[in-house]
Amino acid sequence: MSLEENRLDLSRIIFIGRTYEEYMAMFGLTEGELQGRTILDCPGGACAFTARANALGAQAVSADIAYGYPAGSLEEKGREDIGHAMEQMEKARAGFKWDYFSSVKELREHRERALQECIADMKHIDRYVEAVLPVLPFENERFDLTLSAHFLFMYGDRLDYDFHLKSLRELLRVTRKELRIYPLVDLSGNRYGQIDELLAEIAGDGCTAEEVQVPYEFQKGTGRMLRIVKG
Numbered sequence: 001m002s003l004e005e006n007r008l009d010l011s012r013i014i015f016i017g018r019t020y021e022e023y024m025a026m027f028g029l030t031e032g033e034l035q036g037r038t039i040l041d042c043p044g045g046a047c048a049f050t051a052r053a054n055a056l057g058a059q060a061v062s063a064d065i066a067y068g069y070p071a072g073s074l075e076e077k078g079r080e081d082i083g084h085a086m087e088q089m090e091k092a093r094a095g096f097k098w099d100y101f102s103s104v105k106e107l108r109e110h111r112e113r114a115l116q117e118c119i120a121d122m123k124h125i126d127r128y129v130e131a132v133l134p135v136l137p138f139e140n141e142r143f144d145l146t147l148s149a150h151f152l153f154m155y156g157d158r159l160d161y162d163f164h165l166k167s168l169r170e171l172l173r174v175t176r177k178e179l180r181i182y183p184l185v186d187l188s189g190n191r192y193g194q195i196d197e198l199l200a201e202i203a204g205d206g207c208t209a210e211e212v213q214v215p216y217e218f219q220k221g222t223g224r225m226l227r228i229v230k231g
Contacts, residue, residue: 013066015078016085017046017114018149020053025100025216026182027147027225034058040143040174042136043151044128046078048114051121061143063131071122078115082108095189097217134166141176148181153192161194165201172207178229183222184211190221206231 023029023041035057041049044062053060066074086108089096093104101107122128131137133151148171152164171179185191199209209228217223 010066010069010073010077013077014081015046015066015074015115016081016111017044017048017078017118019110019114020048020051020117022100022110022114022216023047023049023147023149026149026214027180028212028214031056033145034060037144038142038176040138040146040171042131042133042146042148042171044118045150046074046115046118047149048117048121049147050127051117054121054124054127061127061129063129063136063138065130065132067122067128068130071119074122075115075119078119079112082111082115085111096219100216100218134163134170136170136174138174140173142174144175144177146171146175146179148179150183152181153184153195154186156186156192156194161197164192164194165198168198168202169205172202172205172228172230175230178227180225180227182214182216182225183219184224184226185219185221189219195226202228 018026024031034053037058039050039053039058039060040063041047041060042063044050044064045066047062050060050062069077086104089104089107101110129137152159152167156164168179184195202209207228207230209226211224212227213223214225
């Protein structure tokens with residue numbers, strides 16, 4: 001299926017992202033690990049990681065279905081989505097830990113800052129690539145490190161096992177060394193039930209995997225990432 005056939009109407013895309021600081025905590029990264037490395041963020045959404053990582057000496061690229069739309073349209077959609085998300089957050093506070101963010105107001109400020117940094121960086125059009133998993137438009141082993149946040153596992157009730165396996169293998173195909181995925185739970189905070197089966201499959205492909213505790217847990221139960229190293 002082509003990108004044109006796959007492309008969702010903008011109204012059906014949620015364009016919200018995390019800050020660079022959140023990414024560093026979610027994936028247990030240090031700035032030394034970024035410098036000089038090629039990095040993919042997929043799906044990148046409205047995240048600020050690619051903008052900041054490039055400023056620090058990495059060669060970072062974001063891939064997302066949303067990048068087929070103009071930056072101005074994405075900025076408007078992002079602001080609408082942040083507003084809706086914050087309204088829902090007031091009702092769902094009990095499912096979150098309020099130590100990284102002290103309030104919904106502070107959370108909103110971080111989401112708006114991530115959006116602003118992302119949109120400003122989109123002038124570098126080669127850094128923001130329209131793509132739809134489980135097919136990516138990159139050559140084999142294009143990136144030293146691939147990061148994937150808030151997509152795989154999180155929507156296990158909507159995306160089946162076959163989609164997860166194909167997406168995992170595709171992310172690994174374009175990765176030379178290491179893939180990190182965060183978090184390992186679904187939207188209800190439950191660990192994705194078929195992670196062990198997926199890991200058995202990729203072990204057969206020559207990869208090793210470990211679950212790593214990280215210093216970031218906003219939604220309760222999300223304090224671990226999956227680190228996969230190619231053999």
